[in-house]
Amino acid sequence: MKTVTFGELLLRLQPEGYYRFVQTDRLTATFGGAEANVALSLANFGEESFFVTKLPVHEIGQCAVNSLRKFGVRTEYISRGGNRVGIYFNERGASQRPSKCIYDRAGSSVAMSTKSDYNWNLILENASWFHFTGITPALGGELPEICIEACSAANSRGIPVSCDLNYRSKLWTKNQARQTMEKIAPYVDICISNEEDAKDVFGIAAADTDIENGKLNAEGYKNVALQLAEKYGFKKVAITMRSSINANRNKWSALFYDGKECFFSREYDMAVVDRLGGGDSFCAGLIHSLLKNEDGQKAVEFASAASCLKHSIEGDFNMVSVEEVEHLVNGDSSGRILR
Template sequence: MAKIVCFGEIMMRLNPEGYLRFVQAGSFEASYAGGEANVAVSLANYGNDAAFVTKLPDNDLGQCAINSLRQFGVDTSGIVKGGPRLGIYFVEKGASQRPSKVIYDRAGSSIALAKQEDFDWDKIFEGADWFHFTGITPALGGENPQICLDACKAAKAKGVKISCDLNFRKKLWTSEQAGTVMGELMPYVDVCIANEEDAADVFGIHAEGTDINTGKISREGYIGVAKGTIQKMLENGKLTVDELRDYFPYLSDEEIIEIKKEIL
């Protein structure tokens, strides 16, 4: 059974009952969620040994967030306590043609103000097989970009595989900021999860001949996105044909060899 460590922010989610709008709500239901926390819970439900790492306020709300993870069997021993507050987001469920609406209140959260010295990554990665984070975490600002880099370096030193979901959020940072920070992290990443919009927003890599608004799809355009993203992941230009086959399982050996020539 694999041990996977996930790192990021978990927040309190508040939503009106059913499909009521914010302006109609007299009360809100509370639950706890976050991109990386949701991954940890899903992995635990699949029978994996999942751990979640973050920083939470040392109060009842922080403990509520911890308890919400523990009930699914997620290891919370790596969670650091301290800082001023728990991030909150409000969700209004969409109905019919009315889309869902989300309002974030996460500025100044404990994890956003976390320090590099808060996390002992060598200890956190003891016995770990995999490390997962998303672009949301470094986007929180402060020391989080460096904290993510520290985590990636420690994971690599211990032979831990690393996955990253780019998950670009324009409310948290600009494309230029994302490109700079994620570009520094990508050489440590073994598996990058992204769609064509993330690749364009973060790295300026576009799917040529493709328009998602009109439904126009170009196979070559998406291969181009994958090639461009892989280039960001390369360290010292080392990538074997067998490794490329993992990225492009639907291509022939001849096509993979041509891609290797283009990338390297």
């Protein structure tokens, strides 16, 4: 099925291994970004996946486009223009030292987008899904209005709209996020959040939870999902729950509220290779499952397993197949060699 995601594709620069910024003389260069990560996962799952953004016409912009094309993501709706590709620098954490992310994306091509850059009538023709995240309107300029325009166009065609809240404190304040996302919320069918975003964006928190000390109350998040649906009219709500024991070991699970009932996935105890893109891989798994009309339990199990596997893969992109995800869903979490 045709899926469309909209956001920024970034150049990711990172020291090799566990080197810190201040001790390295070389950085590896890859590409990533929330909505692009979702698009690539959906392509790997066999969907006709389109990614929409704006990129410059120079060689680095073309490298960004090529990074998606080689995995089967459709790029013909990418607008070309502007002067720069957004950048983020990532330093991988270890043990009790957290990872660090530094943005250099001000004035990027997509941040300077105008409404005329995107023909949503054409882009959404015959689409079965539209997805974006709270990062995109956080970039400012005309992007909040562009997101509303895209969501409205999807609504008018009966296309489900999903939004991962993805609050980023380095891009905007909680108050700015709430004011903007409350304007966008009426156009969203499926709200996706992590254990913190619902509180940061909408002020809805889970009771008896201490995120910094790794204490999460699953039943409290059930109440968060119900409140989000009731207050903002979301038809469905998904919440991922991460308990960080340290930078290298996390516990991971999720819940999915289908408008009638809450479903909880199994919890995974993960040795983390790279956690960036973990939430995006969950979004893609959930979208893929809902497009297949899977029931709530199957959908949240597939999405959680897809995300668990992403934590074992370097880079932003989740390079796994449906078969690999289903292998984990079906109970084999041993990591034993397949031959």
